[in-house]
Amino acid sequence: MNAQPLPQAAAFIIDLDGTLVDTLGDFVAVLGAVFGELGLPLVDRAFVERTVGKGSEHLIRTTLAHVGAEAALYDTAWLRYQAHYRQMNGQFSAVYPGVLEGLQRLRALGRPMACLTNKPAAFARELLQRKGLDGFFDRVFGGDDFERKKPDPLPLIKTCEALGVSPASAWMIGDSANDAAAARAAGCTTVLVRYGYNHGEAIETVPASQYLDRLDQLQLPGELSDCARA
Ligand SMILES: O=C(O)COP(=O)(O)O
Numbered sequence: 001m002n003a004q005p006l007p008q009a010a011a012f013i014i015d016l017d018g019t020l021v022d023t024l025g026d027f028v029a030v031l032g033a034v035f036g037e038l039g040l041p042l043v044d045r046a047f048v049e050r051t052v053g054k055g056s057e058h059l060i061r062t063t064l065a066h067v068g069a070e071a072a073l074y075d076t077a078w079l080r081y082q083a084h085y086r087q088m089n090g091q092f093s094a095v096y097p098g099v100l101e102g103l104q105r106l107r108a109l110g111r112p113m114a115c116l117t118n119k120p121a122a123f124a125r126e127l128l129q130r131k132g133l134d135g136f137f138d139r140v141f142g143g144d145d146f147e148r149k150k151p152d153p154l155p156l157i158k159t160c161e162a163l164g165v166s167p168a169s170a171w172m173i174g175d176s177a178n179d180a181a182a183a184r185a186a187g188c189t190t191v192l193v194r195y196g197y198n199h200g201e202a203i204e205t206v207p208a209s210q211y212l213d214r215l216d217q218l219q220l221p222g223e224l225s226d227c228a229r230a
């Protein structure tokens with residue numbers, strides 16, 4: 001139970017991978033294609049699931065290190081990764097149950113909405129469009145739009161600025177400790193989904209105001225019961 005009343009949500013900022021779309025299949029397919037071309041061992045799905053969420057550069061570097069490849073292969077791997085990702089983006093991905101309904105409900109509230117991901121912005125915009133989710137967002141920002149990525153608060157602070165709201169009145173909905181750390185440091189309210197990728201850790205180890213099994217189960221102030229609050 002939390003004695004502090006939850007702030008009203010003046011804006012919603014929502015993560016992409018692991019929150020709106022299950023993109024693990026895309027990451028596994030793209031890494032498989034790149035590592036196959038480079039003659040490197042392939043990594044399994046569980047490894048990729050633990051490693052996504054901190055941007056493509058981090059994923060490639062960590063995967064190269066994991067298979068014992070030379071770090072000097074990074075530049076080639078990054079170029080091949082982008083080429084394959086462009087081809088496969090969204091092909092092995094699915095929108096999570098409850099996302100469409102949840103976004104429709106939030107959109108109907110008439111408050112500004114942004115998608116904020118560590119994925120490169122071009123891939124993020126293309127994926128949202130391919131999955132029919134682009135129309136819900138006033139702004140979409142990716143990992144290469146700002147100087148630093150989540151868990152740094154900068155992307156959230158800049159997104160709030162772009163939406164014209166203060167961080168203290170914005171709600172960040174994500175799937176990982178990365179999202180929560182950025183939200184906490186920016187001063188946003190944190191909501192976490194239980195079904196995404198939290199670096200191999202149980203999501204409820206990460207402090208949040210609400211944990212959701214589906215996006216359409218988000219409870220807004222006025223609807224919140226004490227037990228729904230962390
Ligand atoms: O690491 C990525 O590429 C994407 O991560 P995010 O959408 O969960 O921020």
Ligand SMILES: [Mg+2]
Nearest residue numbers: 015017018175
């Ligand atoms: Mg995520």
